[in-house]
Amino acid sequence: MESIKIKVAGELIHARAGETVIHSLWNAGKAELIKTGCVGGVCGACTITVRSSDGKMKGTDLACMCPVEDGMEVFPCPVDSALSLAPEPNPTEEKLRKAFPKIDKCTKCGSCTSACPMSIPVMDSVLRMRSGQLDKVADDFTTCIHCGLCRFVCEDGVQPHMMGMWIRRSIGSSLEKDMGKKLDQDLGQAELEWKYLLEGTPVDRMNHARRFRKSGEIEL
Ligand code: SF4
Ligand code: SF4
Ligand code: FES
Numbered sequence: 340m341e342s343i344k345i346k347v348a349g350e351l352i353h354a355r356a357g358e359t360v361i362h363s364l365w366n367a368g369k370a371e372l373i374k375t376g377c378v379g380g381v382c383g384a385c386t387i388t389v390r391s392s393d394g395k396m397k398g399t400d401l402a403c404m405c406p407v408e409d410g411m412e413v414f415p416c417p418v419d420s421a422l423s424l425a426p427e428p429n430p431t432e433e434k435l436r437k438a439f440p441k442i443d444k445c446t447k448c449g450s451c452t453s454a455c456p457m458s459i460p461v462m463d464s465v466l467r468m469r470s471g472q473l474d475k476v477a478d479d480f481t482t483c484i485h486c487g488l489c490r491f492v493c494e495d496g497v498q499p500h501m502m503g504m505w506i507r508r509s510i511g512s513s514l515e516k517d518m519g520k521k522l523d524q525d526l527g528q529a530e531l532e533w534k535y536l537l538e539g540t541p542v543d544r545m546n547h548a549r550r551f552r553k554s555g556e557i558e559l
Pocket of ligand 2: 383454455456457458459461482483484485486487488489490499500
């Protein structure tokens with residue numbers, strides 16, 4: 340396999356064409372240079388920015404998914420974790436604004452969209468948040484790996500991924516509540532039906548069973 344050279348956090352690494360940045364570090368015994376988690380492109384732990392051999396910045400990437408290229412320079416980009424807020428059932432634009440007042444600081448620069456390794460239209464989604472289209476936002480962030488790059492590049496301190504996650508969790512918690520209520524209702528109804536079918540004289544029970552089979556209903 341062709342041998343190439345890359346630089347990671349200022350250190351020269353001998354790599355093999357075809358492997359990813361992370362695998363080249365493992366093979367070179369330098370795993371500590373970039374944090375890893377899943378090594379499958381889903382956790383966002385291994386975020387990097389990349390400069391190609393011609394000196395051009397290639398933007399952000401995930402080291403476990405990024406193939407090595409001769410002469411490339413890789414800058415690890417660990418993003419500090421941010422405090423996540425508890426979800427609120429039935430989220431609204433007002434509740435979102437209260438939880439994340441910096442939402443209105445967005446200057447529509449587009450850096451977050453360019454930085455996102457999952458191609459999420461982050462800036463458009465922030466604008467959707469501001470106009471209350473929260474269901475659409477929840478869809479936008481379905482593939483978010485929470486790498487934090489959109490927060491990292493935002494000079495205005497907006498936290499798109501934190502808002503996206505809060506919206507998804509808030510909508511999810513509302514659904515769970517509704518589903519729980521529906522389950523209680525269903526169980527209550529089933530109990531009444533069993534009572535109707537099993538209680539009374541043998542003739543009552545036969546008549547009840549006939550009626551229930553025919554109409555699916557019980558007499559209360
Ligand atoms: S990087 Fe920040 S200011 Fe720029 S579009 Fe994204 S959220 Fe708005
Ligand atoms: S939306 Fe932000 S946190 Fe989510 S994957 Fe994209 S850059 Fe990473
Ligand atoms: S290690 Fe999880 S995305 Fe790279």
